[in-house]
Amino acid sequence: MTNLAELWYSVTVRDQDGKVISRERRKSRSMLGNWYRILYAQMSFLSCSLVGTNGIDWGASWNQDNWKFKASADEDYIGIVVGTGTTAVTIDDYKLATQIMHGTGSGQLRYLICTPGTPSVAGSNCDFLTSRVFLNNSGGSIMVRESGIYCRCKGPTYYSYACIVRDVFDTPQAVPDGGSITIDYTLRVTA
Amino acid sequence: MTKGQERKKHPKKALKKTGRVLKPELSYKVEVTDKDGRVIQREEGPSRSYVRQWNEIFQLQAGAVASGGVVKDTSGATQTNAYRTSVCFKCDAGIGYTLNGLRVGKSSTPVSISDYALGSPLAEGTGTDQVEHQLTYFTGPSVVGSTLSFTMQRAFVNHSGAPISGIQEIGVYIFFTAAMMGRVALGFRDALGSPFSIPDGGSITVTYTLKVTA
Numbered sequence: 001m002t003n004l005a006e007l008w009y010s011v012t013v014r015d016q017d018g019k020v021i022s023r024e025r026r027k028s029r030s031m032l033g034n035w036y037r038i039l040y041a042q043m044s045f046l047s048c049s050l051v052g053t054n055g056i057d058w059g060a061s062w063n064q065d066n067w068k069f070k071a072s073a074d075e076d077y078i079g080i081v082v083g084t085g086t087t088a089v090t091i092d093d094y095k096l097a098t099q100i101m102h103g104t105g106s107g108q109l110r111y112l113i114c115t116p117g118t119p120s121v122a123g124s125n126c127d128f129l130t131s132r133v134f135l136n137n138s139g140g141s142i143m144v145r146e147s148g149i150y151c152r153c154k155g156p157t158y159y160s161y162a163c164i165v166r167d168v169f170d171t172p173q174a175v176p177d178g179g180s181i182t183i184d185y186t187l188r189v190t191a
Numbered sequence: 192m193t194k195g196q197e198r199k200k201h202p203k204k205a206l207k208k209t210g211r212v213l214k215p216e217l218s219y220k221v222e223v224t225d226k227d228g229r230v231i232q233r234e235e236g237p238s239r240s241y242v243r244q245w246n247e248i249f250q251l252q253a254g255a256v257a258s259g260g261v262v263k264d265t266s267g268a269t270q271t272n273a274y275r276t277s278v279c280f281k282c283d284a285g286i287g288y289t290l291n292g293l294r295v296g297k298s299s300t301p302v303s304i305s306d307y308a309l310g311s312p313l314a315e316g317t318g319t320d321q322v323e324h325q326l327t328y329f330t331g332p333s334v335v336g337s338t339l340s341f342t343m344q345r346a347f348v349n350h351s352g353a354p355i356s357g358i359q360e361i362g363v364y365i366f367f368t369a370a371m372m373g374r375v376a377l378g379f380r381d382a383l384g385s386p387f388s389i390p391d392g393g394s395i396t397v398t399y400t401l402k403v404t405a
Binding site for chain 2: 005030031032033035036037039040042043044045046048062063064065066067068069070090091092115116117118119121123124125126127128130151187189190191
């Protein structure tokens with residue numbers, strides 16, 4: 001079947017001098033069930049079940065905050081997130097397997113802002129790019145093996161955060177102390 | 192270090208698969224029934240396709256855009272002050288309502304990423320080449336095995352007194368907000384493989400399935 005809405009990700013690792021030391025770009029695996037649950041709520045103006053990143057089913061209903069993944073620096077509960085887990089992706093994943101939290105302690109990365117860009121059209125594609133940079137000031141190397149997107153989601157009663165994308169890297173990426181890792185997600189629709 | 196030296200120092204590693212690819216899909220089914228409810232014409236296939244407004248409205252939500260978003264509406268006017276609201280993507284149209292929801296039309300123009308409306312949508316009514324628009328309704332998202340899916344469907348009834356032929360396009364009109372007003376944009380559009388004809392008293396039903404499979 002033709003696949004006309006695609007999500008791509010790229011991973012770029014830099015050392016402390018800003019030199020690129022590793023890159024990976026491929027089609028995301030992938031949009032999770034929660035992406036479609038929020039889409040259903042927005043399109044139908046009805047509520048449905050949705051398990052948030054806290055493991056609780058607070059549901060999804062239509063709301064202006066749904067899908068928001070623009071995030072400020074330090075916010076590790078929204079936007080593009082990274083982790084060390086290697087568990088295979090399943091449709092009902094509701095969080096990363098093992099998220100790397102924001103900070104400068106051992107095994108932590110500093111989360112910078114997450115900025116969804118403006119969609120652009122080239123040929124028969126319309127691309128929508130979102131990026132986030134993570135700095136390693138932990139004093140040691142950190143191996144990153146998974147990434148994803150957490151977004152804001154409103155249920156019938158409570159707000160929560162939903163994992164809508166999760167990918168396990170083909171190649172684990174070692175981020176040296178003083179270095180950084182940049183994750184780009186591109187949502188592409190093609191006519 | 193030159194790019195070549197850098198490549199030698201850090202050669203591309205062989206790619207290995209980790210987990211399965213979750214595949215997002217959009218597909219449609221179109222059925223025409225006669226006045227007795229018998230199916231007389233049918234087509235199913237993968238959708239072609241989402242158009243640019245889909246991503247532009249998604250960006251309003253993801254980016255928490257408070258003002259200044261740019262989206263072309265179904266009239267062809269470019270709205271330059273679009274922003275996120277709870278109605279973005281809303282398409283649960285009621286009976287007789289043609290502003291949003293699923294629509295059918297007579298244009299056979301191939302889909303382009305910059306389409307902003309159906310080429311020649313059928314109007315509501317019982318006059319020549321008019322149809323009565325029924326509810327656009329949804330079945331809730333459900334997981335069966337490793338697939339999550341939901342569907343949206345709308346029937347269009349022909350009480351015009353004559354057959355309506357040459358129906359060649361389907362699509363969805365979705366809400367967004369700009370300049371304090373509810374606006375409507377094309378979300379996706381498909382040109383059908385063959386023209387459909389609805390006999391008088393008959394109907395055409397369009398079903399879209401949105402699914403993701405692990």
